[in-house]
Amino acid sequence: MNSSNPTVQRKESDRQGQKKWYSSFTSRPEIGPFGVMLLLFLLLGYFSIPEGEFSINPFAGEGFNALGIRNNFRVIAQLGIVALGAGMLIIAGEFDLSVGSMIGFAGGCMAMILKWGFAVVIPYISFDGGFHFEGLKLFEITDVSPLMALLITLCFTLSFGWFQGWLIVKSGIASFIVTLGGLFFLRGITEVSYRAFNRAPDQTAGSTTVTELPDIKNIIIVPGHGEMERDAAKLLPNDQLLEILSKVPANTVAKLTEQLTYINEKVANNKTALAAKKMIETLEKSLAGAKKSGNDSMVDILTKKIEAGVEVPPVAAKAVTDIDIAKAYIDTIFTARPVANFFGGDIMEPVFDWLYFSVDWNVNMYGNMFAKGMYSCLMIWLLLALVCYFVLSRTQAGNWIYSTGGNLSAAQANGVPTNKVKISLFMFTAFCATMFAACQVFEVNTADTAKGNLKELEAIAAAVIGGVVLTGGFGTILGIILGTIIFGIAKEAFFYIPGIDGSFYRVFLGAVLVTAALTNENIRKRIIGSL
Amino acid sequence: MSDSKKPLIEIKDLVKRFGNFTALNGVSLDVYPGEVHALLGDNGAGKSTLIKVLAGVHPATSGSIIIDGKEGKFSTPRQATDAGIGTVYQDLALNALTSVTRNFFLGREIKKGPGAFGLMQMKEMNRITIEEMAKIGINISNPEQPVGTMSGGQRQTLAIARAIYFGAKILILDEPTSALGQKQQMEVLKTIKDVQKLGHIAIILITHNEIHARLIADRYTFLSLGEVIGSGLAEELGGDDIKRLMAGGAEIGDLRDELGA
Numbered sequence A: 001m002n003s004s005n006p007t008v009q010r011k012e013s014d015r016q017g018q019k020k021w022y023s024s025f026t027s028r029p030e031i032g033p034f035g036v037m038l039l040l041f042l043l044l045g046y047f048s049i050p051e052g053e054f055s056i057n058p059f060a061g062e063g064f065n066a067l068g069i070r071n072n073f074r075v076i077a078q079l080g081i082v083a084l085g086a087g088m089l090i091i092a093g094e095f096d097l098s099v100g101s102m103i104g105f106a107g108g109c110m111a112m113i114l115k116w117g118f119a120v121v122i123p124y125i126s127f128d129g130g131f132h133f134e135g136l137k138l139f140e141i142t143d144v145s146p147l148m149a150l151l152i153t154l155c156f157t158l159s160f161g162w163f164q165g166w167l168i169v170k171s172g173i174a175s176f177i178v179t180l181g182g183l184f185f186l187r188g189i190t191e192v193s194y195r196a197f198n199r200a201p202d203q204t205a206g207s208t209t210v211t212e213l214p215d216i217k218n219i220i221i222v223p224g225h226g227e228m229e230r231d232a233a234k235l236l237p238n239d240q241l242l243e244i245l246s247k248v249p250a251n252t253v254a255k256l257t258e259q260l261t262y263i264n265e266k267v268a269n270n271k272t273a274l275a276a277k278k279m280i281e282t283l284e285k286s287l288a289g290a291k292k293s294g295n296d297s298m299v300d301i302l303t304k305k306i307e308a309g310v311e312v313p314p315v316a317a318k319a320v321t322d323i324d325i326a327k328a329y330i331d332t333i334f335t336a337r338p339v340a341n342f343f344g345g346d347i348m349e350p351v352f353d354w355l356y357f358s359v360d361w362n363v364n365m366y367g368n369m370f371a372k373g374m375y376s377c378l379m380i381w382l383l384l385a386l387v388c389y390f391v392l393s394r395t396q397a398g399n400w401i402y403s404t405g406g407n408l409s410a411a412q413a414n415g416v417p418t419n420k421v422k423i424s425l426f427m428f429t430a431f432c433a434t435m436f437a438a439c440q441v442f443e444v445n446t447a448d449t450a451k452g453n454l455k456e457l458e459a460i461a462a463a464v465i466g467g468v469v470l471t472g473g474f475g476t477i478l479g480i481i482l483g484t485i486i487f488g489i490a491k492e493a494f495f496y497i498p499g500i501d502g503s504f505y506r507v508f509l510g511a512v513l514v515t516a517a518l519t520n521e522n523i524r525k526r527i528i529g530s531l
Numbered sequence B: 001m002s003d004s005k006k007p008l009i010e011i012k013d014l015v016k017r018f019g020n021f022t023a024l025n026g027v028s029l030d031v032y033p034g035e036v037h038a039l040l041g042d043n044g045a046g047k048s049t050l051i052k053v054l055a056g057v058h059p060a061t062s063g064s065i066i067i068d069g070k071e072g073k074f075s076t077p078r079q080a081t082d083a084g085i086g087t088v089y090q091d092l093a094l095n096a097l098t099s100v101t102r103n104f105f106l107g108r109e110i111k112k113g114p115g116a117f118g119l120m121q122m123k124e125m126n127r128i129t130i131e132e133m134a135k136i137g138i139n140i141s142n143p144e145q146p147v148g149t150m151s152g153g154q155r156q157t158l159a160i161a162r163a164i165y166f167g168a169k170i171l172i173l174d175e176p177t178s179a180l181g182q183k184q185q186m187e188v189l190k191t192i193k194d195v196q197k198l199g200h201i202a203i204i205l206i207t208h209n210e211i212h213a214r215l216i217a218d219r220y221t222f223l224s225l226g227e228v229i230g231s232g233l234a235e236e237l238g239g240d241d242i243k244r245l246m247a248g249g250a251e252i253g254d255l256r257d258e259l260g261a
């Protein structure tokens, strides 16, 4: 017999190979999306650097200047919010096509309530003076706070999410069909409501937008004036502005003065530099002209002049006036509508201030601050992602979600309330859509019926690119986040690549989507042992 | 085996209809603690249906299930497990995509915190999983590995260990050996024998393998087309009786002649 080393009994654990230090990273299913994301970031960084300039610093270009970061992450965060809901639902084995329409519905609902108030009306048929409808008003709130508008909207959207989930688990109809119904139903209801509420007294159909909402997130309490919009406060007559300033503590005034001085100097310096640059350009143009016409002496003079460098008179910095300080002070007053600000305002302002005043980076070409902060939806996305991560990977509910999608009958046999799991997740996608809508409405103070169009498909695509398998049971929050970033950044990155049509980003995303789906399916098969 | 013992579970006149189709038509049987009760019968006889009713997956149309003298009415699997019925299904009710530990505790996770959002105590759950699997003879090296990567015998043991750990007094095994290789079949039979020796657990074993049944069964019940067509103690039944009844009462001899012709 040639058995090796018969004195040592081989154990099951001997069959487990030693792990390399990096294998826990490279064997994660997110490694693919992570690579694609890095590639896109590099493309965006590299190609957004203006022509003629050379830099290996990807932050040197427009793609990653402060404003670029602010705007790109808004696109990513908004998609991310709905992708989390869609992804979790797919992991549980269902999906929701009504997300986009739900965004439109929720936004419209919120904006209409903010504009016209909220009332419960019971319609009935009246024959008084001919057959027509009458309404019996049960109660009415005329001045609805942002929080109240959000809560009322959530009542509608969560109920609708619950209803879709309930219908799907009770009837066994595919979620594709039920939520496709939801897609049409909600978009229709939204359009109908917009027109009905916007209807003019002459009964012509109204528009499908809500505009002229106040800038709620920027309503502040101005000393001596009460609540008003920030922009209106800055337009107050000078004597009133000075009176406001007279009550501001001295050290605040000193700090604001210092900041304004810094800004004015910076603007002046940049103006000087711009003037110099313009002059050089003019000289170079003349030089080119002189060369063309063969005026050698002129070429000589101009070349020397350019080599010597130009001297432009420095632009004097604007003096800081008390009016400026008063306006700057108004800018620092904290909002009186924290809920609206939470959804539609900015975050990380101190960081962006620091980047401008101390790091000297967040500066546009005129010397002013480029971006004042990040959009609040970024914070909402990250908060939601954190919660989802904990729920999915650490809690009992997470294990239930995975098993509901992974093996429904096994989950049921072990007492997992799979119907509750699914219904809750349909409500969660509705919740995410409402959060998306709240971010939009409170940011731009308008709403229209087209909002959220196609978002349901983008959310599904982002989740799939991030490693979620459509048949359920497989995927992670980290993957969904990466998929979202890929989806959100691709358009920007392709826009900057010279010589190609910007729409190639769709071609790229299509290919990535299908590749991702194939890879996911392979990983899944390997795990369930059929490969 | 002594008949003086009280049965742990008594099933009386159980009827189960799926619409017009009668899957079980008045089935009665008793199972005693410390005994392996083999439930035998042809494909479609209703064996799986019977245990699904016992496990609370399907409600019974009529009839009664008495556990420890108490009438049991199960409308959910949870109620059946709480009453002490632990079921290991033909498909094992495992989620191949998640880890051994997550499957071991599926539906009964150890957690700290409010409701379903309590944090799972992964370390403790991993430890218990390794211990309980080792108790019935399988050493797993990594409780975080997906169940899909385990062998058939390991999966079977996982399902049995899980049922026992969660307080099964009545362990129901639906064809536990059907998909396994020779060595793993014997391992599973040994596991069942170990469980039987514990003495307080009643085991219902469904199998198509006559040899396996003879190796470990103490008592037999034969089902055919949803009805009991025979039952008895192991020592009372001859090998030919078992063969004949397993095939739904057809004479094996006749069949042999037919095949020969």
Ligand SMILES: Nc1ncnc2c1ncn2[C@@H]1O[C@H](COP(=O)(O)OP(=O)(O)OP(=O)(O)O)[C@@H](O)[C@H]1O
Pocket: B018, B021, B023, B041, B042, B043, B044, B045, B046, B047, B048, B049, B050
């Ligand atoms: N949910 C159901 N709806 C309708 N008919 C069913 C259902 N479940 C089982 N049946 C029918 O009940 C009969 C008994 O099925 P069952 O699965 O109990 O057989 P079995 O004895 O376990 O067979 P096997 O040995 O092949 O596993 C079959 O004819 C089957 O088609």
Ligand SMILES: [Mg+2]
Pocket: B047, B048, B049, B090, B174
């Ligand atoms: Mg069966």
